[in-house]
Amino acid sequence: MSKLNDLLQPARAGEALAAMAAVVGAAWLASDDATLERYARSTAARPTVPLAVVRPDNADEVAQLVAIASSHGLAVYPLSTGKNWGNGDACAVGAGQVILDLSRMNRIVLVDPELAYAVIEPGVTQAQLSTWLRERGLPLWADCTGAGPDTSYVGNIMERGFGHSPYGNRLQHVAGMEIVLASGELLKTGFGHYRNARTAHLFPYGVGPFLDGLFTQSNMGIVTRLGIWLMPQVECVNHFLCSVPRHGDIAAVVDALRPLRLDGTLRSILHIGNDLRVLSGGGVFPRAEVPAGARLPEALRGAMCKAAGVAPWTVSGALYGTGAQVAAARAAVRRALRGTAARPTFVTERKLRIGAMLARACGDSGIGRQLRAKVALGESLFAMNRGTPSGRFLAGAYWRRRGGLPQGFPAGADPARDNCGLLWVSPVLPMRGADLLAVHDLAQTVFWKHGFDLFATFSMVNERALGGVLTVAYDKDDLEETARARACHDELFQRVLEAGYIPYRAGNHSMAQLDPGGDTYWRTVARIKAALDPAGILAPGRYEPGAS
């Protein structure tokens, strides 16, 4: 843990904070207990209490704050909207750092409808950009994740998150960053640093070393603006869902779909979820029917799946194009799955309308409820494919929360505020059925050993790899369960690392585990960090195993 700020004399810290308040205005710097407590809330149950929270309005203020931090040897920790659920939320890696909350910087600086891109600040949320485009009738969609409407694009991109659409490999759809360095200088990547540059946000590489990647999953600078590419609306979207009736059959399905992902027939990011992942999106843990602290009994799990019509695995993805293109893709998917146990269903807008009508006609019968749930899910998926984020996919975070989903969910859902317990491990694996089963089995063994149900999603994050999301949902009001959840997470993190299925992302609690020791990669990163931030004031410990 960085001890930078711990070593600061209180008087020096006070001086620095006063200088920072003078930059942003007193209203935008807080160090009262209520604020500090709010920022320290973490789904990961590893709260780090900051020294203060400061909320700049623009890059120039950020630069001034960094200069003050630098001259006082004070660590600052930037966050966009602080919704890094399960990986640290709004917490710094180390305690006592000054949180630079960039959420006030939420300008949509420009949108070019012809060339289909936007320039945005870190505070811009999924809902905000989506609404902005819709209200102006622009035929563009932004990629969405299931992390909820109020999450930041920049924050997610800096963590190299992925979404659902053909633009789901988000970092590949970014061009031109503006970054405040520890020196206080403003770095523009790509062509942006040239006067009059006409393609600052159209061609990411620029000329000379391509630096963007260096600022993702790192603590090398503070991104204050970036160009994000938007997807032109297409004539036709079909969502496709595919139930896999037996656990082991998913392997053949992955192998059958891989060629379609490889050859570009499937351009969006397919998600393959296990039964609990789907169940947890439509309900909460049946606490009353299960002994305290226990996981879901197999019989009850089976009954719940049966009642909801949920198979052991569900494949979910979308096809985009003209009517003819989507029809061609649909035929290719059907052909590919012919020899497998899976049968795809293609959800169209028409089907959704008919389904909704039928569900209403069936009233409150079992089949009516099941149909209604499916229609609601279909509508959310459809909306998300077309750039309208939904909070409903956050439901999984509430699975073991006492009291279940809050009133009005998903509006305003905030797992950290709502005291949800959530941790996850995200191994990357070759896009092969055998690897999926191997990682699933490894994870299930670890989860069961620690008494947890395994929520598993494997997403086709690119044409050759699956990104796993293996979630521990736990009851944060139960201290024993919380400790078990952490032990489960840590053991799985270590096990996938050893097995060569390295996580694509790490929570604040895992940074130290990233360097097995004596690793040239991490030594190189440390050298670059020392060159760009010699005093180590920017987010010490963030993707910096040696300092965390």
Place this chain on the structure above:
Amino acid sequence: MSKLNDLLQPARAGEALAAMAAVVGAAWLASDDATLERYARSTAARPTVPLAVVRPDNADEVAQLVAIASSHGLAVYPLSTGKNWGNGDACAVGAGQVILDLSRMNRIVLVDPELAYAVIEPGVTQAQLSTWLRERGLPLWADCTGAGPDTSYVGNIMERGFGHSPYGNRLQHVAGMEIVLASGELLKTGFGHYRNARTAHLFPYGVGPFLDGLFTQSNMGIVTRLGIWLMPQVECVNHFLCSVPRHGDIAAVVDALRPLRLDGTLRSILHIGNDLRVLSGGGVFPRAEVPAGARLPEALRGAMCKAAGVAPWTVSGALYGTGAQVAAARAAVRRALRGTAARPTFVTERKLRIGAMLARACGDSGIGRQLRAKVALGESLFAMNRGTPSGRFLAGAYWRRRGGLPQGFPAGADPARDNCGLLWVSPVLPMRGADLLAVHDLAQTVFWKHGFDLFATFSMVNERALGGVLTVAYDKDDLEETARARACHDELFQRVLEAGYIPYRAGNHSMAQLDPGGDTYWRTVARIKAALDPAGILAPGRYEPGAS
């Protein structure tokens, strides 16, 4: 210009070379005049004579050579196969450096047919990989450029070159590099530095800062191996060609095709070439009919175009997929172009066969020759779309060469050896017709001022930008013309820079122009360079404006 090696005492240099020879074996180090002269040949007429050429066999030897260079303060300049035509060829930026020629390191380390990738060394050429795949009957294609069969993938990727196929944005299809650093350490990027990593070449980002971009267009390290993704063969490829009958009409064509590139209907890289670009691919400058040193008279240019059936602009690209997918794309292209002056022709294998038959039937008539030339072009394009490189697209480099194309062309074509004069400027512009015309006009003004014909290609390098390639072909046997060519190039480079159409790549002769001065980007690059290569021994001056 780096003076590193100039300052070396001859005795120290001799000592270093002796130590290097001991590493690679005496046969693989040369400093005789013939060798030095061969490496100093440059299409860009800016030869830099090296101190010696050393040819290591593997990364371990590279590391040892770097250690020797480091301890002696000797600059080394790595190259893959040294075919960076028009941008420096096999020359270092500065004279007196030791060329590290990596062409012996030409192992295809592995090919995974299921996950469609290869791991290759710098010496692997386009022809080598293509042949390897074909001979083993693997249903995979590697992206090709028109730079010829003997060019290196790694070399081109490090320069961020682009090809033609859906994998033509080459850097996006690379995962996992191995890099010898100035410290002699071997850095593995992505997940490759973790023991047992299963996705070292399947997921480029890894975890932590994503470093790959830092090593492209830079002098931060020596890439000795990388993972390159291969394209699965598809059922159907159609090449599409589109003649644009009047110069100004190209603008509307670009604007009509942009939405198809944006929405993924056109997944490969379209190339838009002017008449001279197409003419120069099928013949040489009619030297006998033109006054010495003059450019092509307009009337003659018109007559040549008419004889060859070449329009002011030709759009060329390929559609990939199943039969149904290609048919859907074809319909979309036809629909998009309906309101423009352009009519697309779709070249299929069947049409090529019939065309070849007809051409034979027409014998040596004018129409027969024209048809034969078109069939030959179509066949080369088709082969290239499917991963078989052709040397014929190098013909442009020979345009003004005395003696024209060498015997047996394109076999063994080597513009540097053959004393071709070639320089090019590669501005990136927004994918808009108006920008294409603006850059074309700007370039033509400069070219005509200096007495040169403009060879122009604009390629849809991604979904939003055009990469221009504006070539000065000149007679290197004519000193006055050579000086004019350089002046023309330099003026155009400066003009596009000022106009905000920044080049995506620079030749050895343009490195110093890249930094307008006081630029945070270049200052940041210099800081990173100093951290990774404090003695500045790796390729001083390469994308290092301050040192060149």
